[in-house]
Amino acid sequence: MPKQKRDSLPKLRRDRNIAFCEHNGQRYRFGRWGSPEAKEAYNRFRITLLECNLTAQVQKKSRESVPPPSVAAVTELIEQYFAYLDRKGSTDKRERPHWKRALGFLVASCGDLPVDRFSRKFLISVRDRMVKAKTLCRGMINRYVRLIVRVFDWGVDVEIVPEEIVGSISRVKALKEGEFGVRDNPKRKNVPDPTVAKTLRYCTPTLAAMIQVGRMTGMRPEELCLMVVGNIERPEGSDLWYYRLDKHKTVKKVGKRIIPLGKPEQELIVPYLKGKKPGNAIFSPRTSEKERHLEQRANRKTPMVPSQIARDKRNAKKPPVIGEFYCPDSYRRAVTYAINRANRNGENVENWTPYQLRHSAASEARKKYGCDGAKALQGHVSGDVTDRYTHEWQLELCEKMARERVNPFASEV
Numbered sequence: 247m248p249k250q251k252r253d254s255l256p257k258l259r260r261d262r263n264i265a266f267c268e269h270n271g272q273r274y275r276f277g278r279w280g281s282p283e284a285k286e287a288y289n290r291f292r293i294t295l296l297e298c299n300l301t302a303q304v305q306k307k308s309r310e311s312v313p314p315p316s317v318a319a320v321t322e323l324i325e326q327y328f329a330y331l332d333r334k335g336s337t338d339k340r341e342r343p344h345w346k347r348a349l350g351f352l353v354a355s356c357g358d359l360p361v362d363r364f365s366r367k368f369l370i371s372v373r374d375r376m377v378k379a380k381t382l383c384r385g386m387i388n389r390y391v392r393l394i395v396r397v398f399d400w401g402v403d404v405e406i407v408p409e410e411i412v413g414s415i416s417r418v419k420a421l422k423e424g425e426f427g428v429r430d431n432p433k434r435k436n437v438p439d440p441t442v443a444k445t446l447r448y449c450t451p452t453l454a455a456m457i458q459v460g461r462m463t464g465m466r467p468e469e470l471c472l473m474v475v476g477n478i479e480r481p482e483g484s485d486l487w488y489y490r491l492d493k494h495k496t497v498k499k500v501g502k503r504i505i506p507l508g509k510p511e512q513e514l515i516v517p518y519l520k521g522k523k524p525g526n527a528i529f530s531p532r533t534s535e536k537e538r539h540l541e542q543r544a545n546r547k548t549p550m551v552p553s554q555i556a557r558d559k560r561n562a563k564k565p566p567v568i569g570e571f572y573c574p575d576s577y578r579r580a581v582t583y584a585i586n587r588a589n590r591n592g593e594n595v596e597n598w599t600p601y602q603l604r605h606s607a608a609s610e611a612r613k614k615y616g617c618d619g620a621k622a623l624q625g626h627v628s629g630d631v632t633d634r635y636t637h638e639w640q641l642e643l644c645e646k647m648a649r650e651r652v653n654p655f656a657s658e659v
């Protein structure tokens with residue numbers, strides 16, 4: 247008598263750090279391998295599958311007619327979202343350092359947790375971890391919380407996360423000013439030109455050109471980083487060039503942003519246009535790294551040893567992967583590196599960020615051309631936004647009025 251076939255259940259298997267099993271040609275993931283949550287999710291899967299099999303036997307249906315549900319962990323949701331960003335190739339990809347940092351707090355707090363068990367209390371615990379780290383200001387913590395909610399909102403679109411979970415965590419209130427344990431960064435101010443000049447001495451030529459163009463045009467760091475050869479128009483017979491941005495912060499309100507470039511900016515940009523295609527970046531970190539290595543080689547005080555020559559040959563075959571474009575974060579880190587170099591050489595340079603150059607350009611335009619000039623330079627829709635960049639100009643105007651003030655009651659006292 248032949249043996250009767252038994253309906254064997256799929257075994258729990260491991261793929262890197264993810265626990266999974268396969269059933270009817272489909273893979274079901276349960277979270278991080280070895281975690282209690284993964285084991286619990288797998289047991290629920292087995293119970294559901296047994297119930298489905300019993301129902302199918304009673305109703306004389308095949309097992310494929312009742313597919314068991316899959317449970318994904320938070321780590322898997324994050325991995326799939328990063329894969330989505332890579333496929334999309336949008337501006338979100340340029341904010342990857344912020345994504346990694348925000349989602350790193352999420353993984354550290356509840357990475358093994360199934361997404362269907364995530365709730366408001368878990369999101370608040372992630373936020374408390376950010377506060378205790380004492381490395382983020384209030385605004386950045388609120389921003390990171392919104393990024394996490396955004397990931398779960400995307401999970402609803404791809405049917406990984408239940409819709410009611412996003413509705414719950416989206417009601418978590420933002421941290422308010424003055425809450426215990428939360429700090430606020432001071433308002434961004436202008437950076438003095440002598441401070442920038444000291445920093446330029448320790449920058450690569452590419453980085454120095456970026457800083458000077460940003461200071462003169464008042465561009466946002468992101469607009470400066472995304473400057474490509476194809477977006478620079480050089481009309482014949484005109485003494486101006488035009489940098490046209492198809493995508494920028496206020497494109498929905500003002501349309502394409504056009505930034506005229508005068509002779510000072512043109513002289514800085516010309517060396518970086520040679521031999522490049524329309525889609526290539528004008529200011530590229532690859533060029534900056536080559537310049538830095540050439541400077542190190544020129545300043546080398548000891549002769550090249552054979553082992554160094556051999557290493558250079560090996561590295562030439564497999565060069566390090568360096569991106570074509572700067573992002574605002576890598577641009578800021580490059581400036582900070584130059585400031586630290588200057589301070590190591592006794593320059594005593596105060597720390598500043600590239601966005602302060604935009605404030606300096608706005609204040610200078612306000613003095614020379616008034617509020618309308620500063621508004622046009624910054625590409626603002628409203629003059630109220632321009633006032634945030636020119637608050638030091640208001641103080642100077644008050645000082646001028648204080649010097650010219652006369653007491654109208656002096657003759658009566």
